[in-house]
Amino acid sequence: xxxxxxCWLLVLMLALLLSGCSDExxxxxxxxxxxxxxxxxxxxxxxxxxxxxxxxxxxxxxxxAVEHGEGQLVFHLRTGPDPVDDLRTVQVPLELxxxxxxxxxxxxxxxxxxxxxxxxxxxxxxxxVYQAGRTxxxxxxxxxxxxxxxxxxxxxAAFRLGYQPALGVIxxxxxxxxxxxxxxxxxxxxxxxLENWLAKVAHSRAAACHAQNPARDIFGVGVNFNF
Numbered sequence: 001x002x003x004x005x006x007c008w009l010l011v012l013m014l015a016l017l018l019s020g021c022s023d024e025x026x027x028x029x030x031x032x033x034x035x036x037x038x039x040x041x042x043x044x045x046x047x048x049x050x051x052x053x054x055x056x057x058x059x060x061x062x063x064x065a066v067e068h069g070e071g072q073l074v075f076h077l078r079t080g081p082d083p084v085d086d087l088r089t090v091q092v093p094l095e096l097x098x099x100x101x102x103x104x105x106x107x108x109x110x111x112x113x114x115x116x117x118x119x120x121x122x123x124x125x126x127x128x129v130y131q132a133g134r135t136x137x138x139x140x141x142x143x144x145x146x147x148x149x150x151x152x153x154x155x156x157a158a159f160r161l162g163y164q165p166a167l168g169v170i171x172x173x174x175x176x177x178x179x180x181x182x183x184x185x186x187x188x189x190x191x192x193x194l195e196n197w198l199a200k201v202a203h204s205r206a207a208a209c210h211a212q213n214p215a216r217d218i219f220g221v222g223v224n225f226n227f
Contacts, residue, residue, distance in 0.1 A: 025163040027052055030141040033062060033133035033158035037148060039124055041071070045132045046121025047157035048081065048144035055164035056113035057106060059120045062133035062158035064100030071126010073097070075105035078119045081150060087118075094126050100133075102160060109164040120159075121147060133158030 030047075039045055045061070059077065077088040088107035097103055105122070124130065134146050135156045146155040 025053060025055070025165045027161045027163065030135075030156050030159055032140065033135055033156075035134050035136045035155070036064075036131040037134050037146075037155075038066070039063070039130040039132050041069075041124050041126055041128070044121045044123045044147075044149055045157065046081075046119060046147035046150070047159050048117065048119045048147070048152075049141075049159070049161065050115060050117050050143040051110075051113040051161060051163075052115075053163045054112055054114045055109045055166070056118070056161065057109040057164045058104055058162035060102040060104045060160040060162070061122060062101070063097055063103045063122075063130055064133075065094075065097055065128065065130050067129040069094055069126050069128020069130075071124070071128070073103070073105075074123040074125055075107075076121050076123070077107065077110075078121075080117060081119045081147065081152070094128060094130075097130065102158075104162070106162070113163075117143075119147075121150070 037045060047059075047061070059075070063073075071094045073092045073094065075088075075090040075092065076086050078084075078086055087110065090105045090107050092103060092105060105120075110116075134153075135141075135158075138145060138154055138156060141156040144156070145152045146157040147153065
């Protein structure tokens, strides 16, 4: 049986990664697109997804103004397309939406969000014409779909997800305790499982840190964001 120093090396590497992006944990989600969806007053656009970390605290949609108007965008976070109760809701004035960019909808963190399914959508209340970035196929993202007026489309939105780092670490620690219990107290032959798990988490954390964009695009006044 191989020595356990491989595991502890991976733990140390992961700790360094977790401390490297202390202000915000930003997951790219699905930030690419090849089409635009026209977005008019009274309509809604949305995206379902699975969160990769605990502490989900923001969803970003790629939006742009075709014709500037007045009013607001009302963001909703729910557990799925069918439930009517909101987990979180945020309002962003339309005057903050420019020609094109990621609009950030920040909210009180969802403490336990890792591997949970969510449905987020934005209602257009006001005047003007706007558009949302999306793909023309479903294949580019496997854990959700783009929605128009609460109807699933054969597409994916251009979106990104943000997490509260401290809650992400707590969630990781909670899962790590379970893994170590399995390894050291249940079956010592499961060392490979621990090594593969730690490597996967470290890779995900590194990708999320790399995806952080120092140029903040658009944000709502009065919404609690991390900078």
